[in-house]
Amino acid sequence: MAVEHEALVRLLLAQRAMLLGYLSSFVRDAHLAEDLFQDIALVILKKGHELADPAGFPLWARKIARFEALNALRRRDKAPQPLDDAVLDVLDRQWNAVDDGGSAAADALRACLQRMPPRSKQLVELRYRDGISGKDLAAKVSQPLNTVYVTLARIHRALSECIKGRLASGKVNHA
Amino acid sequence: MPEVPNPADDEAFAALVLRYLDGVTSPEEEAAMNAELSDPANAARREMFVSFCRQRGQIVEALAPERFEKAVKPAPRKQFRPARRSFPWRLLLTVAAVAVASVTGFFKLRGETPIPVATVDRATGGVSRSVGEKLFAGEGLETDARGSASLLFDDGTRVGLAASTKIQGLAAKGGKRFFVAKGKISADVMKQRPNGPLLARSPEGEAKVLGTKLTLALSAGRTRLDVEEGHVRLTRLSDGKSADVAAGQYAEAAADTEPAARSIFVGRILAMAPRSWLAVPGTALEKVFPDKTKFPDIQGSMGSGGVIGAWSGGAFDSRRNRLVLWGGGYTDYRGNELYAFDVETMAWMRLTEPNPKPNLNNDANADGTPNGRATYNGLAYVAHADRFFALGGAVAGNGFAVCNRPWLFDFDSGKWTRRAPSGAHPPTGHGNACAYDPATKKIWWAEASGLYSYEFDADRWTRHGDDRYYYLTGAIDPKRGLWVLVGEGEVIAIDLRTATPTRQAWKTSGGDALVKKSNPGLDYDSVRERITGWAGGAVYTLDPDSKAWTAQDGPGAPKSTENGIFGRWRYVPSLDAFIVVTAGSEPLQFYKPAK
Numbered sequence: 001m002a003v004e005h006e007a008l009v010r011l012l013l014a015q016r017a018m019l020l021g022y023l024s025s026f027v028r029d030a031h032l033a034e035d036l037f038q039d040i041a042l043v044i045l046k047k048g049h050e051l052a053d054p055a056g057f058p059l060w061a062r063k064i065a066r067f068e069a070l071n072a073l074r075r076r077d078k079a080p081q082p083l084d085d086a087v088l089d090v091l092d093r094q095w096n097a098v099d100d101g102g103s104a105a106a107d108a109l110r111a112c113l114q115r116m117p118p119r120s121k122q123l124v125e126l127r128y129r130d131g132i133s134g135k136d137l138a139a140k141v142s143q144p145l146n147t148v149y150v151t152l153a154r155i156h157r158a159l160s161e162c163i164k165g166r167l168a169s170g171k172v173n174h175a
Numbered sequence: 176m177p178e179v180p181n182p183a184d185d186e187a188f189a190a191l192v193l194r195y196l197d198g199v200t201s202p203e204e205e206a207a208m209n210a211e212l213s214d215p216a217n218a219a220r221r222e223m224f225v226s227f228c229r230q231r232g233q234i235v236e237a238l239a240p241e242r243f244e245k246a247v248k249p250a251p252r253k254q255f256r257p258a259r260r261s262f263p264w265r266l267l268l269t270v271a272a273v274a275v276a277s278v279t280g281f282f283k284l285r286g287e288t289p290i291p292v293a294t295v296d297r298a299t300g301g302v303s304r305s306v307g308e309k310l311f312a313g314e315g316l317e318t319d320a321r322g323s324a325s326l327l328f329d330d331g332t333r334v335g336l337a338a339s340t341k342i343q344g345l346a347a348k349g350g351k352r353f354f355v356a357k358g359k360i361s362a363d364v365m366k367q368r369p370n371g372p373l374l375a376r377s378p379e380g381e382a383k384v385l386g387t388k389l390t391l392a393l394s395a396g397r398t399r400l401d402v403e404e405g406h407v408r409l410t411r412l413s414d415g416k417s418a419d420v421a422a423g424q425y426a427e428a429a430a431d432t433e434p435a436a437r438s439i440f441v442g443r444i445l446a447m448a449p450r451s452w453l454a455v456p457g458t459a460l461e462k463v464f465p466d467k468t469k470f471p472d473i474q475g476s477m478g479s480g481g482v483i484g485a486w487s488g489g490a491f492d493s494r495r496n497r498l499v500l501w502g503g504g505y506t507d508y509r510g511n512e513l514y515a516f517d518v519e520t521m522a523w524m525r526l527t528e529p530n531p532k533p534n535l536n537n538d539a540n541a542d543g544t545p546n547g548r549a550t551y552n553g554l555a556y557v558a559h560a561d562r563f564f565a566l567g568g569a570v571a572g573n574g575f576a577v578c579n580r581p582w583l584f585d586f587d588s589g590k591w592t593r594r595a596p597s598g599a600h601p602p603t604g605h606g607n608a609c610a611y612d613p614a615t616k617k618i619w620w621a622e623a624s625g626l627y628s629y630e631f632d633a634d635r636w637t638r639h640g641d642d643r644y645y646y647l648t649g650a651i652d653p654k655r656g657l658w659v660l661v662g663e664g665e666v667i668a669i670d671l672r673t674a675t676p677t678r679q680a681w682k683t684s685g686g687d688a689l690v691k692k693s694n695p696g697l698d699y700d701s702v703r704e705r706i707t708g709w710a711g712g713a714v715y716t717l718d719p720d721s722k723a724w725t726a727q728d729g730p731g732a733p734k735s736t737e738n739g740i741f742g743r744w745r746y747v748p749s750l751d752a753f754i755v756v757t758a759g760s761e762p763l764q765f766y767k768p769a770k
Contacts, residue, residue, distance in 0.1 A: 021232030025224075028198035030235075031349040038376070042412050075415070082205035087212045094225045109233045128231065129238035131348050134197050146190065153189035156227050 008048040011057040012041055014102060022062055022095065026069035026081055030131055040068050059096055066092070105163055112162035120155045127152065188220055192227050239313070292345045293334075296327040300338070315343030315353070328365075332373065335361040350374055359392035364405070376412070380428030383408045387422075397429040401439060409434045424520060438521030444750045447767035450714075452731035455521050458763040460500070460514060460756060463523045470531050473509040473547070475571070480759040481508025486549040486605075486694070488741025489756075490556040490563060495586065498745055498754055499526075499556070499563055504548035505574035509533045511540065511547035513563070513584060516763060518747055518754065527589060535572030538580065544591050545582045547571040552608040552648050552694065552741050557631050559616050561586065564631075567603030567622070579603040581629065598636035601627045606645045606694075610658055612671055619658050619671065621649065626669065626676065642678040646693040648741060650706050653699070655719055659706050664691050668719070686724025689715040696744020700768060702751055707768060709744050709755065711735030714766055725769075733757050733764045 012019075019040065023033040043064055051060050066088070073080060081088070113121065126132045126140065134152075138145040188211065194200050195208055211220050291309035298306045301319030310316065310326065318324055318336050325335040326342075328351055336342065340358025345351075350371035356378075364373050366386035373384040375391055377398040382391055387405025391398065400409045402420045410417035411428040418426045418434035425442070426434045440455050447453055464479035477484055487502020497515040502508075510529035517524065533547060534540045548568035555564045563584035570576040579602055581594045601607075607622040620627040621644035628637050647667065649660035656672035659681075666681040686708075689695055695710035706717040712735075713728040736743075736757045744755045753766040 017232035017236040018229055019232065020235055021228040021230070024196055024231055025228045028196055039412060039415065046413055082200075082202070082209070084209050084213065087209055090213060091221060091225060094221045098222070098225065106233055106236065109230070110237050113234070113237060124234060125238060128234045134194070134199060149190040149193050150186060153186060153193050156193070156230055157185075157189060157223075159230060160226050 005045070005048060007054060008045060008051070008057075011054055012044055012061070015058055015061060016041075017106065018058065019061055019065055022065050023069050025091070026066065027073060032072065032076070036065075036069060036072055039072075040065050043068065062092065062095060104167060108163045108166040109159065111166060112159050115162075116155070116159075120151075120158075123148075123152060124155060185220070185223065189223060189227070192224050196227065196231065292347045292351070293326040293328045295324060296333070297323075297325040297335075299323050302336075310345050312346050312348075314345050315341065315356075317341040318358070330365045330367075332365045332367075333363045334375075337361070352376070355391055355393060355398075357393050359390060361388075361390040363388050377428070379411060379413070379430070380434065381410045381412055383410070397427055397432065399425060399427045401425040435519060437519045440521045441519065441750065444752050444765050444767070447752065447765065449767055449769045450727045450729035451767050452729055452733070453765045453767075454731070454733070454762045455765065456762055458516070458521060458523065459760050460516075460523055461759040463514065463525045464759065465510065465512060465525065465529050470510065470529055472532060473529050475503070475506055475508040477503075477507040479503075479508060479510060482510070482512075482514065483736060483743065483756060483759050484738060486551055486569070486738045486741070488550050488552050488554050488694075489743045489745070490554040491698075491742075491745040491747070491754075492556050492563070492586065493558055493748075494561055496747070496749055498743070498756065499554075500743065500756070501554060501563075501565060502548070502550045504550070504571050505569045506572075507549070509535065509547050509571040511544055511571075516754070516756065518750060521763070526586070533571050536570065536576045537572075538570060538576055538578040539593065545578075545593070546576070548578065549574070549605070550741075551606055553603070553620075554742055555609050555611040555618050557583075557611055557616075557618065558613055560631055562631075564609075564611070564618055566609065566620070567601070567605075567607045569605055574605075577603075594634055596629065596634045596636050599627070599638040600636040601625070601638075606647075608644060608647045608649045608660055610649045610651045612651050612653070612658070614653055614656065615671065619649070619651070619669070621647065621658075621660060621669075626678065628676075639676050640678065644678075646739070648695050648697040648708075648739075650697045650699045652704075652706060652719055653701075654704050657719060659697070659717070659719065661690055661697050661706075661708055661717075662693050662695055666690055666717075666722075681722055683717060683722045683724055685726065686715045686717060688712065688726075689724065692739070694739025694741050696740030696742075696753075696755060698744060698746045698753065700746050700753075701748055703768060707746070707753065709735075709753070709766065710740055714753075714768070716768065727769050729766065732766075733761060 020033055020037050023036050027033050044061055126137055134148055135145060138148045191204060211217055291311055293310050295304045295306055295308045300322035302322045302324045303317040316324060316326060316336060318338055318340050320339050322338055323336060325333050327333050337359040340360060341356040342353045343356055344354040351373040354376045364384045364386050367373055375382045377393050379398040382400050384407050387407055388403035389407055390401045400407060400420055402422055402424055404422050407420045408417050409420055409426045409428055411434050416433050418436045420426045420436045423439050424436045425439055426436050428434045444453060467474060475481060481503040482500055485503050485507035489498055489500040492499050496518045500514045503510055512529040513526040515524050515526050530540045530542055530544055537546055540546055548570045550565060550568045553565060553567040557564050565582045567578055570578050579600055583592050601620055601622050602624055609618055609620045611618050616631060618629040620629060623643050623645050625641040626639040647660040647662040649658050651658050656670060658669040658671055660667040666683045668679045668681050669676045689708050689710055692710040695708050697708040700707050708715050712732060713726040715724045715726055717724050744753060747754050755764050
């Protein structure tokens with residue numbers, strides 16, 4: 001039996017961050033990923049009758065997203081995805097293997113963002129909220145480009161540790 | 176929050192992952208990524224890669240959730256307030272101003288200033304924001320049933336909101352963007368950067384604008400885009416199908432409607448008053464005539480205008496909704512090119528190029544195309560096979576070359592082929608008439624030597640009698656199974672459903688002015704189930720049951736073509752109107768028949 005439309009919308013909302021992240025890994029362009037997310041949302045809602053079990057939504061939605069993302073790169077004359085198909089398959093298995101923690105992880109992330117040192121928080125906001133490119137960010141903070149990326153990488157890893165810690169301790173609803 | 180760790184062994188790879196996700200890696204670095212991620216021993220790095228991807232999506236969701244809302248979660252309704260700043264609203268507006276100032280101050284403390292996306296520069300009636308208010312990324316604007324407003328962007332682009340309209344999710348990065356949730360907008364868009372077009376989305380479609388004037392209207396699951404100036408691409412979001420919409424055109428996106436550019440005149444023709452004529456400006460065939468200087472050997476005495484003026488006709492391609500013309504011949508015009516008028520876009524196309532060195536006095540040219548000719552009524556569209564059929568006529572040169580083998584044009588390949596059918600073929604000549612019968616899939620042919628039928632699929636002729644037919648135009652009435660031919664003072668009906676179709680001379684009343692003409696325009700009106708003809712002046716409609724003509728003398732009728740209208744008068748079902756072309760220098764005309 002197919003998943004009801006309303007349930008499908010809920011699933012889509014719950015997995016939207018995962019899908020946006022997944023799409024970004026293919027198209028490597030934040031604007032294009034956001035555009036694609038909207039396109040894919042419509043495809044998902046249209047093809048909802050194909051999904052029999054809500055538990056299979058993340059895998060099913062990622063299959064659609066991968067197909068649409070690769071098509072979009074071709075349609076828009078973008079450079080092809082540089083990773084080999086075999087690597088993409090291996091990464092897909094990694095996506096499938098790890099539960100993203102759902103809304104608890106999202107709450108934990110918000111809490112971790114709030115407790116982040118001001119300098120780190122500012123970099124994250126400039127990069128991801130305001131959409132400033134790495135190059136422009138480097139100019140803005142007067143740092144070499146590589147330093148900016150290393151700093152952002154440290155922030156990401158710190159966030160991962162922070163989220164893991166909060167999920168493990170059950171502290172997910174407040175900062 | 177712990178301090179940022181610094182494990183040197185993975186740090187370079189982590190930074191590489193972020194640079195990769197931003198699309199700023201070199202081919203060498205991407206090759207290194209491939210190697211790292213495919214190495215079975217590097218499970219931790221694959222985990223990091225996926226973790227970073229997830230986290231980026233989660234951060235966007237946490238910090239900029241409006242980026243998702245356009246597609247799946249409409250923004251909550253805003254309270255309306257009147258555009259006029261009457262006293263009770265001043266307090267609220269002041270609070271709003273303080274809030275904006277606070278936000279601005281917050282950003283200033285951080286060394287940044289938020290940049291407004293647009294400013295409300297007009298608001299009348301019920302509008303969710305007031306004149307002069309600046310809208311920031313993620314915000315929107317809504318009008319109620321009595322409201323209207325406009326938004327001004329910093330480059331002078333202006334977006335107008337009609338009553339009961341809601342736009343949301345304003346953004347400026349990568350081009351101006353907003354989502355039209357309901358209602359109707361108009362836009363006067365300044366020239367945008369090629370890589371940063373204005374994007375107006377609706378639930379059904381997306382209009383990508385580089386600089387133009389347009390309106391975007393939503394109603395009952397449909398989004399309609401009208402373009403006044405410039406060029407806009409409308410894309411149906413459900414499947415990515417799109418149409419490029421030019422000035423003077425519109426397109427719709429809906430679940431059951433694939434975007435296709437149609438002329439704004441399509442709507443006007445659909446709305447025409449009965450018994451009226453409409454000339455579509457800018458549609459003279461001469462706009463697409465071949466350059467005389469490049470084709471000096473084909474001009475003849477009439478030039479390309481001979482396609483129409485030299486005893487020539489056309490056929491209606493019902494699959495593509497196009498009137499197809501072919502003509503000229505004799506000493507009038509030697510070009511052999513085909514033309515089509517697309518009633519969706521209201522534009523002419525030259526489907527083929529003329530042979531620059533025609534093989535005069537011969538049926539075929541050296542390049543395998545037919546020589547140009549006066550086509551009379553020897554043209555038909557074979558609907559079931561999607562082919563344009565041509566036979567007989569007066570070939571370029573002395574006009575008497577034998578041309579008794581059917582030519583077929585394939586619109587998809589753009590190629591002509593010539594057939595050699597079996598059976599008793601007509602000798603053909605001047606003043607022929609033919610028509611395609613969808614019921615029998617035959618082409619019926621009437622000429623001075625008699626009546627014939629051509630079975631397209633079997634490629635075979637059959638002769639049905641030796642009665643004379645000359646300078647007539649015929650239309651098949653599929654409901655009654657009749658081929659009705661009119662001209663030279665005669666109305667002739669042939670019952671195509673009998674075993675021995677024969678000529679029946681009909682005595683009709685009320686249509687003498689049309690009947691006496693040679694080669695009038697004549698076609699079957701499938702809505703009214705009547706045969707309707709025109710050869711200048713009034714339009715005449717024949718009721719085949721009563722055999723009575725009714726004259727419809729609507730204002731604005733064009734001047735007829737001196738040598739006959741032939742097949743250039745055709746009924747267009749999608750418009751419920753007749754189309755006619757009378758001269759190369761004149762615009763297309765449409766006639767809306769009486770109800």
